[in-house]
Amino acid sequence: DAGVIQSPRHEVTEMGQEVTLRCKPISGHDYLFWYRQTMMRGLELLIYFNNNVPIDDSGMPEDRFSAKMPNASFSTLKIQPSEPRDSAVYFCASSLAPSYEQYFGPGTRLTVT
Amino acid sequence: GENVEQHPSTLSVQEGDSAVIKCTYSDSASNYFPWYKQELGKGPQLIIDIRSNVGEKKDQRIAVTLNKTAKHFSLHITETQPEDSAVYFCAAKATGFQKLVFGTGTRLLVSP
Numbered sequence: 419d420a421g422v423i424q425s426p427r428h429e430v431t432e433m434g435q436e437v438t439l440r441c442k443p444i445s446g447h448d449y450l451f452w453y454r455q456t457m458m459r460g461l462e463l464l465i466y467f468n469n470n471v472p473i474d475d476s477g478m479p480e481d482r483f484s485a486k487m488p489n490a491s492f493s494t495l496k497i498q499p500s501e502p503r504d505s506a507v508y509f510c511a512s513s514l515a516p517s518y519e520q521y522f523g524p525g526t527r528l529t530v531t
Numbered sequence: 532g533e534n535v536e537q538h539p540s541t542l543s544v545q546e547g548d549s550a551v552i553k554c555t556y557s558d559s560a561s562n563y564f565p566w567y568k569q570e571l572g573k574g575p576q577l578i579i580d581i582r583s584n585v586g587e588k589k590d591q592r593i594a595v596t597l598n599k600t601a602k603h604f605s606l607h608i609t610e611t612q613p614e615d616s617a618v619y620f621c622a623a624k625a626t627g628f629q630k631l632v633f634g635t636g637t638r639l640l641v642s643p
Contacts, residue, residue: 422574449629461575461620461633473629509574519565520631522574 422523424510430529436498439526442491443512451520452485452495453509461509467493500530533558535623537634545642550611552637554621555603561623564604565631566595569618578619579606611641 423442431437443450451466465475470487478485482501487493497504507527511520534557544550556564562583567575581588581595581604588595592611597604608615621634 460635463630466629468629511574519577519580522567522576524572525574 422510422512422521424508424523424526426526427524428527428529430531431500432531433501434499435530436496437500437504437528437530439495439508439510439528441493441495441510441523443493443510444521445491447512447514447521449513449515449520450487450493451511451513452493453511453522455507455509455525456505464495497528500528502530504528505530533561533623533625533632535621535632535634537621537637539637540635541638541640543640543642544611546611546613548611548641550608550615550639550641552606552619552621552639553603554605554623554634555601556623556632557602558623558625559599559602560625561602563624564595564597565622566593566606567620567622567633569620569636571617575620608639611639613641613643615639616641 425440448469452464453461455461464477465485467487483497485495507525509522509525511522513520537554565580566578568578569575579590579593579595581597586597592609594607618636618638620636622631624631
């Protein structure tokens with residue numbers, strides 16, 4: 419398997435623009451997680467899905483953030499409108515179950531100017 | 532909710548020395564404790580994990596110990612090599628919860 423795939427790897431955008439990050443989990447994994455990593459706050463869980471259903475979005479910082487999982491092989495994290503403080507590395511991870519290994523993707527480095 | 536503290540934030544050792552990273556957790560219901568290694572420009576990768584029914588687990592040069600009474604767990608790396616240089620994260624997950632709570636990370640630098 420190719421592992422968790424994320425695109426784009428780098429995104430530079432201007433404040434106010436819409437940003438969409440994409441993730442393809444490992445086939446057969448029922449859980450998908452979106453994380454944000456910054457120097458100040460470390461690795462934060464934003465939202466996770468089980469069998470394509472959002473289970474806990476308490477980590478989503480604001481209404482500007484939204485996530486979807488239309489099918490078992492694809493998820494998106496959207497920020498609209500983007501702000502400079504959203505600049506971070508966003509990771510997607512998937513696992514068979516919560517107490518099993520989470521496999522992380524390579525991340526998307528987002529820079530909002 | 533669960534809170535995980537990790538120390539030290541940075542650790543510098545000479546090649547061949549041992550390195551120890553320590554974490555404490557707050558929720559006595561936590562029962563799964565993984566350790567992740569993150570190399571520059573990459574996502575975290577699981578290197579070892581331990582569940583609350585064991586006190587120690589080894590895998591070649593790395594080992595993890597768990598003290599449930601004190602609510603702390605540690606990562607031990609022996610015979611360190613330059614390729615061990617990375618950021619290491621501990622995490623904890625409680626029974627009935629689906630989320631991993633991560634520590635703040637330790638930057639390990641192994642000098643040749």
